[in-house]
Amino acid sequence: MRCVVMGATGYIGSRLVPELLSRGHVVRAAARTPAKLAEAPWRDRAELVTADVTDSGQVAAALAGQDVVYYLVHSLHHHDFAERDRVAAHNVAEAARRAGVRRIIYLGGISPAGQRLSAHLASRGEVGQILLGSGVPTVVLRAAVVIGSGSASFEMLRYLTERLPAMVTPRWVGTRVQPIAIRDVLYYLTRAAELVPAGVSRGFDIGGPDILTYREMMRRYAAVAGLPRRFVVPVPLLTPWLSAQWVNLVTPVPRGIAVPLISSLVNEVVCRDQDIAAYVPDPARGLTGYDEAVALALARTREAREPSRWTWATMPRGRPRPPSEPLPTDPDWSGGTVYQDARELTTAADAGRLWRVIESVGDEHGGRPRARSVRGWIDRLVPGAATRRRSVPRGPRVGEPLCGRSGWPPGGWRVEDVDRPRRLRLRARTRLPGRAWIELSAAPTAGGSVYRQRAIFEPRGLAGHLCWKSLAPVRGAALGRMARDITDTAEHARPVERSW
Template identity: 65%
Template sequence: MRCTVFGATGYIGGRLIPELIAAGHQVRAVARTPEKLAHVPWAQQVEIVKADATDADSVAAALKGQEVVYYLVHSLNRRDFAVTDRKAAEIIATAARDADISRLVYLGGITPAHGRLSRHLASRAQVGRILLDSGVPTVELRAAVILGSGSASFEMLRYLTERLPVMVTPRWVRNRIQPIAIRDVLHYLSRAPELPAEVNRSFDIGGPDILTYMDMMRRYAVVARLPRRVIVPVRLLTPWLSAQWVNLVTPVPRSIAVPLIESLIHEVVCTDHDIDDHIPRPDGGLTDYDRAIELALTRIRDDEVPTRWSDASTPGAPSDPMPTDPAWSGGTLYHDVRELHTDAPAETVWQVIEAIGGENGWYSFPLAWSVRGWIDRLTGGVGLRRGRRDARRLRVGEALDWWRVEHLERPRMLRLRAEMRVPGRAWLELAVEPDADGGSTYRQRALFEPHGLAGHAYWKAVAPFHTVVFGGMVRNVVGAAEHRATAAADAETAGGPPLDR
C-alpha cells in the first residue's frame, strides 16, 4: 500500500517507517523539516516531502495519490498544544476525505471511564473523535505508558528511579497502569492497514502486566540491578509540583513533564481487548514489563555505543533507538569528545591507535593512569597489569590493560570497554578519518553510563581531570603519528627501508 506518515521525525514515526518498508509498503515520510531525515538509514527507501499538519495546502499535497495515512503528530511541548492539535486533526480529516484515503491510523491514549480528564488525555481523545468522524475509515490505537528507549514516559520513569534511591511521591504512584512495549505498539500500527474498511473505531492496547507506578519503579530497579528503592507517597505533592521535580531530576523538559504527570492522576488500564479479534498478537505474545525494561536499557547502551555484541535482544529489533529520538533521550550517557586534524595520513594514525596501551602506554599523564590502576587493584579490580597480547595488533575480545576490545574496524575505529571497578559502564572510542588533502582527523570519545547516584557523582568528580588526561591524549596520539610520518618520509628520502608497520 501507499502509506503516508505524518510525524516521521518523531519517536514513533521514526521507528514505524522501517517496519512499513519491511512489510512491502511504499512510504511517504512527511516532516516540517525534511533535512532532519537526510541521514536516517531508510532515507533512500522512502519519499520525503515537506508539509505542516496545520497548513491545509501542504497537507493536501502530501496526501495526493496515497491510500493509508498515519497521523502521529502532537504538540505536547507547546502551551497551546490542545488548540494546535485540534486544528491539525481537522485539517488532516478534511484532506483525507477529499483525497479519498482508504484508512486513517492514529495513536492516542487510553481514556479512563470516569473523572475529569487531564489536558493531555482530553486532547488525545478529541483528536481521536475528529478523525473517527471524518468519514474516512479510522483506527485509533490507545496506549498508556509506552516502554521504549527515548520515549518521554520511559525516560521519566528511568531517571526518577536511577537517581533517587529514596523518593517522596504523590498519591498517584498507587494508580494502576497497563504499560506496553514499543515493539508491540509498532506491531499493531504496522498491521492496521490490513483492517477491513468497515472497521472505524478505537482499540485499547496494552501489555500483559497491570502495575502501579510504584511497582514500575521498584521493578525497574530490579532489572537495572539497583538497590531497592524506598518510595513514600504523600498527599501534599500536586501534579504541578511533581512535574517541577521531574524537570529538575530528569532531562524530560517541563513542557512535556507537566502534561504527562497530570495524566498519571488517572488509572489507565485497557477496558477491552477487541484488537485481538482483528490483529493477532506478536509471535511469542506481548512483551512483559521486565523484558520491555531490559530491552529499552539495552537499546540505550547500543544507541550511544553502537555495537553488534549485545546478547540481551535481537539486533535491529524495531525498538532500537533512532537518530530522530528526542535530543534529551539517553542523557545519562556522559560524553567527552575531542578531535584534532593532522597532516599525518590516516594509515599512520591508525598504527598509533591500534598499538595503544601495554608497554606503549596511553599517551597522557602516565602517573594518573598508574594511580588509577593502583586504586583499581586495591578495590579488587584488574588494574593495568594485564598489558596486551601483541605490541602492534589487536583482536576483538582480548584484554588490553583494564579494557577489553569490543569492536575493531580496521583501519578506522577501535572501541574499548572498561573492566575497571566503577559505578557504571565506560567505553573509550578511538577513530580516524582520512581528509581530502592527504591528512586525517583523529577523533576520541570517552563515554560513561552511570549506575545510580554513585555513578553520577563519580563522573562529576573525575570530569575536572579530563582536560589534562583526554586533552593530552589527543595531542600526544596525533604527535606520535606525525613523528612516525616524518620518520617514514625521511627514511624514504634517504633510500633506506620503510619503517616497520
C-alpha cells in the same frame, strides 16, 4: 496498500515506516521537516514529503492518492497544544474525506471512564472523536505508557529511577497503568491497515499483559537495570503541578512535555476491554511483559555503543534494529545519559605514524619513553585497570584483553573495536558504577594528521553520575596529558615498518 504516515519523524512514526515497508506497503513519509530522514536506510524505498498538519494545502497534497492515513502528530510542546491539535485533526479529517482515503489510523491515549481527564488525555480523546466523525472508517488505538527508548513517558521513568535512589512523590505513584512495549504498539498499528471488515470504525484499547502502579514500575525498572532497590514515599500534599516542576529539575525532559504528562498520571489508564483481539490476534510470540520491554529499551543507550558507527536503525547484514532502541530523530534528552570527554589535536606527524602510536597501547615495546607514558595514562583513567604488556608488538585485536597485572579477569581494558588504520576502541573491564570506553582515532590532513580522543561513560544510578562529576579534575588532567603524549610521541617517533 498506499500508506501515508503523518509525523514520520516522531517517536512512533520513525519506527512505523520501516515496519510498513517490511510488510510490502507503499509508504509516503510526511513530516514538517523531512530532511531529518535524510540518512534513514529506508529513505529510497519511501516517498518523503513536506506536510505541516496546520497547513490544509500541504495536508491535502500529502493525502492525495493514498489508501491509509496514519495520524501520529501531537503539539504537546506548545502551550496551546489542545487548540493546535484540534485544528490539525480537522484538517486531516477533511482532507481524508476529499481524497477518498479508505482508512484513518490514529494512536491516542486510554481515557478512563468516570474520571476528570487531564488536558493531555482530553485532547487525545478529542482528536480521536474528530477523526471518527470524518466519514472515513477510522481505527483509534488507545495506549497507556509506551515502553521504549525515546518515549517521553519512559524517559521520565528512566531518569527518575536512575538518578534518585529515594523519592518523595505525590499520590499518583499508586495509580494503576497498563504499559505496552513499543514493538507491540507497532504490531497493532501495522495490522490495523489490514483490518477486516473494511468498514470498521471505532476505538480499541491496547496494552501489555501487566497492570502495575507507577511505584511498581520504578522498582521493577531498577531491578532490570541492576540498580539497588528504590524507595518511593508518597506525600499527599504534592500536587501534580509541583511534581512536574520537580521532574523538570531532575530529568532533562522539557518542562513543556513533562507538565502535561505528569498531570495525566492521576488518571488510571487500564484497558477497559480486549475487543482488539477479535480483529487482530496477539503476536505469535505473545504480548511483551513489562520487565522484558524495559530490558529491550536498556539494551542500547544512545551513543554509548559504537557511537561512530551508529547510524539510524541498521544492524549488520541490513537487519533493522529493534524499535525499542534509540534513533537519531529522537530528542537529545532521550536514550539515557552518556557522558563524554572529547578532544582533538592536530600534529605534523603523518596519519601512519600517529596510528602506530595509538595501536602500541599495551605493547611491551612501545618505543620511546613517551609511548610508555601513554599506557600509564590509560591505566590511570579507570581505577584498577592497569594493563599487562604484550611481548609481541603485533597490534591490538578485537576481543583481546589488556588485562590487569594479576591476570584475567580482575580488571583492565578489552579491545572492543579496531578500524585499522583509523580507530581503536577500548572498553573498561574493571568494576564501576557504569560502563566506560575510550576511543582513539587518527585522520590525515594536508599538513600532517588530526588526533581525536573520546572518553565515554554510561553511568548506572546516582553513584555513576557522582563518579563522573567528582573525578572531573583528575580525569580532565589525565585525558589532556594523554592526548598530548600521543601526538608528541607521533611527532618524534622514527618510522617503523609493520605487517599484520
